[in-house]
Amino acid sequence: MNIKLTSLFKKDWFGLLIVVLISIFIIATIKPTFLSPFNLYVLMVSTSYMLIIALAQMIIIAIGQMNLSVGAIGGLVAISFSGLMEVYQISVPMAVLMGLLIGVGCGFLNGYITVKSGISAFIITLATLYIFKGINLGVTEAEPFYNIPETVKNFGNAKVGNTPIPFLIVIPIVITFLMWIFMNRTETGRHMLAYGNSIQSAELLGISSSKVVISAHVISGLLAAIAGMLVVCRLQLGTPNIGDSWLLPSFAAPVIGGAILAGGKVDVIATALGVLIVAIISQALVIFKIDPFFVQIFLGLMILLAVFVNRYREYKQEVSRKIFNIE
Amino acid sequence: MRGKKNPFPLSLWPAKNIMKTLMNKKIPNFIFTNQFGLLCLVLVFIAIFSTVTDGFTSRFNIFALSRVIAIDIMIGLAMMVVILTGGLNLALGAIGVSAAMFGGWCMEIMGIPVIPSIILTLSMGAFLGWVNGIITVKTGVHSFIVTLATMSIYFGFMTMLTEAEAFRRLPELFTDFGSAKLFNKYVSPLLLLSVATCFILFYLFRFTDIGRKLIAAGANPEAAELSGISVSTMFIHCHVLSGLLGALAAIMLTTRIGAAIPSMAGQLGMDWLLPAFLAPVIGGTLLSGGKLSVFGTMLGAVLVTLLTNGLYLLDVGEFWIRFFLGIILLFAVLLDKAREYFTLKSVIVS
Numbered sequence: 001m002n003i004k005l006t007s008l009f010k011k012d013w014f015g016l017l018i019v020v021l022i023s024i025f026i027i028a029t030i031k032p033t034f035l036s037p038f039n040l041y042v043l044m045v046s047t048s049y050m051l052i053i054a055l056a057q058m059i060i061i062a063i064g065q066m067n068l069s070v071g072a073i074g075g076l077v078a079i080s081f082s083g084l085m086e087v088y089q090i091s092v093p094m095a096v097l098m099g100l101l102i103g104v105g106c107g108f109l110n111g112y113i114t115v116k117s118g119i120s121a122f123i124i125t126l127a128t129l130y131i132f133k134g135i136n137l138g139v140t141e142a143e144p145f146y147n148i149p150e151t152v153k154n155f156g157n158a159k160v161g162n163t164p165i166p167f168l169i170v171i172p173i174v175i176t177f178l179m180w181i182f183m184n185r186t187e188t189g190r191h192m193l194a195y196g197n198s199i200q201s202a203e204l205l206g207i208s209s210s211k212v213v214i215s216a217h218v219i220s221g222l223l224a225a226i227a228g229m230l231v232v233c234r235l236q237l238g239t240p241n242i243g244d245s246w247l248l249p250s251f252a253a254p255v256i257g258g259a260i261l262a263g264g265k266v267d268v269i270a271t272a273l274g275v276l277i278v279a280i281i282s283q284a285l286v287i288f289k290i291d292p293f294f295v296q297i298f299l300g301l302m303i304l305l306a307v308f309v310n311r312y313r314e315y316k317q318e319v320s321r322k323i324f325n326i327e
Numbered sequence: 328m329r330g331k332k333n334p335f336p337l338s339l340w341p342a343k344n345i346m347k348t349l350m351n352k353k354i355p356n357f358i359f360t361n362q363f364g365l366l367c368l369v370l371v372f373i374a375i376f377s378t379v380t381d382g383f384t385s386r387f388n389i390f391a392l393s394r395v396i397a398i399d400i401m402i403g404l405a406m407m408v409v410i411l412t413g414g415l416n417l418a419l420g421a422i423g424v425s426a427a428m429f430g431g432w433c434m435e436i437m438g439i440p441v442i443p444s445i446i447l448t449l450s451m452g453a454f455l456g457w458v459n460g461i462i463t464v465k466t467g468v469h470s471f472i473v474t475l476a477t478m479s480i481y482f483g484f485m486t487m488l489t490e491a492e493a494f495r496r497l498p499e500l501f502t503d504f505g506s507a508k509l510f511n512k513y514v515s516p517l518l519l520l521s522v523a524t525c526f527i528l529f530y531l532f533r534f535t536d537i538g539r540k541l542i543a544a545g546a547n548p549e550a551a552e553l554s555g556i557s558v559s560t561m562f563i564h565c566h567v568l569s570g571l572l573g574a575l576a577a578i579m580l581t582t583r584i585g586a587a588i589p590s591m592a593g594q595l596g597m598d599w600l601l602p603a604f605l606a607p608v609i610g611g612t613l614l615s616g617g618k619l620s621v622f623g624t625m626l627g628a629v630l631v632t633l634l635t636n637g638l639y640l641l642d643v644g645e646f647w648i649r650f651f652l653g654i655i656l657l658f659a660v661l662l663d664k665a666r667e668y669f670t671l672k673s674v675i676v677s
Contacts, residue, residue, distance in 0.1 A: 113657070117664050122415070122614070123656070123660055128653065130649045130650065134648070134651070134652070138650055248478075293483050294487060296480075296595075297484055298483075304462065304477075307476070
């Protein structure tokens with residue numbers, strides 16, 4: 001029992017779970033309205049797409065790179081999705097399929113250029129960020145699409161049965177589950193972590209770096225596309241500025257979840273809890289009527305705090321490892 | 328000490344070989360440098376735009392161009408000094424805007440004269456850069472994530488304190504500087520300031536002790552640490568310098584607009600990111616750190632601004648400009664990679 005508990009404490013997600021529970025408890029005792037059905041509904045809606053955005057960034061962090069263009073891909077898919085339905089009268093499933101294809105294509109482009117040129121993904125995705133955003137603005141001329149089909153709008157407002165659970169959150173939860181299986185139980189997922197840990201060792205083991213990098217970017221693009229379309233469902237319109245503010249939260253959740261930016265260490269559950277923490281506390285700031293700009297400051301402080309905590313834990317582990325070696 | 332020996336083989340030095348050495352080494356070396364390629368590109372684009380478009384060479388356009396180029400050079404330099412450490416400074420725009428708003432507050436609300444206000448603004452920028460540096464060094468986390476966090480912290484505080492209100496009643500002495508015209512009304516004094524900064528930085532990195540130490544710390548931190556350079560201090564210096572230059576760029580932007588506006592660098596100061604990375608990367612600064620080119624950055628900024636201006640004049644449309652800038656960045660890094668590949672090859676062959 002004792003051994004099991006200590007091994008639980010070592011898991012990234014366990015500490016975060018405690019943080020989530022404690023913060024819910026504190027906020028709920030001060031403001032009982034926090035647990036009202038409406039508030040929970042709002043909380044879950046905002047968690048839903050942020051979860052996918054965080055996972056889209058997490059998989060790139062896993063291979064030791066970063067993807068600045070997550071928001072730009074999401075925005076491009078969002079306006080193509082709504083534009084195809086409004087202007088070309090394409091049926092909803094076809095538009096979803098096209099949206100996913102665009103996301104995959106954008107991700108493939110990122111991965112292919114990164115791996116073939118050997119230039120850091122940061123600079124490549126900075127360039128594609130402006131390319132995708134430029135196409136987005138060039139096509140829409142900064143005008144939103146308002147006439148979204150009723151099916152899409154209804155999907156965005158639907159709730160599961162009589163509960164306050166929005167239908168929007170079902171897809172992200174399924175995707176989180178699939179991502180957990182992918183990162184922990186499949187060969188490609190493990191290869192990505194190996195590649196992120198040490199490119200040289202991975203290559204020596206016969207892992208193809210182009211396959212790993214391209215598939216990670218493709219999955220990232222796919223997830224960004226899904227997030228973009230979910231935002232369209234939620235907002236009930238396709239505006240060109242969808243995705244503009246995704247950069248900070250997309251990094252916040254994985255980093256709070258203990259991901260190491262150098263690559264090789266990510267945790268899907270901890271990332272999901274990171275999203276939840278950010279959502280709960282931003283919501284709490286709204287309930288306590290704190291200046292909305294403070295949410296931004298707060299998000300930055302959370303990242304710094306997570307960085308310090310991770311650093312401290314690493315330090316602790318190093319110390320214990322040293323002691324163990326001496327024995 | 329033994330007698331001085333000529334370290335070079337004799338055959339290299341006689342006068343008849345000097346010409347040969349020059350022809351073989353110096354000139355082709357210059358031709359193969361990034362700066363030369365950039366210079367050619369700049370000239371080619373000037374030629375193209377002045378023939379294809381009306382008004383590219385007009386006095387108004389050249390003056391406007393010189394002001395924009397001045398600010399872009401400064402932004403590029405501010406990012407370059409952090410890239411030198413192998414890091415990044417995403418908070419550059421946020422630092423710039425925060426410093427400029429602080430300066431506006433000093434001048435408009437506190438009534439502090441222009442020169443002390445500018446000094447205060449610069450120290451504000453340097454301080455914010457120092458915070459970035461100290462967190463990066465103390466935690467050992469990549470500066471990307473640190474500056475991502477501080478970007479939202481700085482920008483959030485700035486918006487909260489100013490309540491997103493602009494300072495529009497700045498002293499005339501200050502705003503006149505931005506609209507002043509020199510050289511038969513063709514050039515803004517801001518450009519002279521930027522070029523002067525380039526020369527100062529070039530001197531710093533080429534001829535001073537601390538400049539060489541900064542480069543050494545960026546190129547190989549372990550080796551630098553072993554040879555007695557405090558790498559942490561050097562990295563903090565780079566971040567301070569970046570904050571200082573960012574604040575300077577923001578002051579220049581403020582004099583150009585004539586007001587300190589919270590949104591002058593876009594949401595979270597992100598609008599500065601593209602020019603900030605374009606100029607050093609095109610100019611041949613290595614993203615992994617340890618190699619920089621001050622004049623390359625300058626030419627990179629000139630090239631990017633020229634292209635943007637030319638595309639506007641060609642009626643490409645405001646929205647497609649971003650697309651083209653992205654493509655340019657992509658091609659610039661790919662070309663740089665190709666150049667590296669070919670120069671390596673030629674070295675092996677000869």
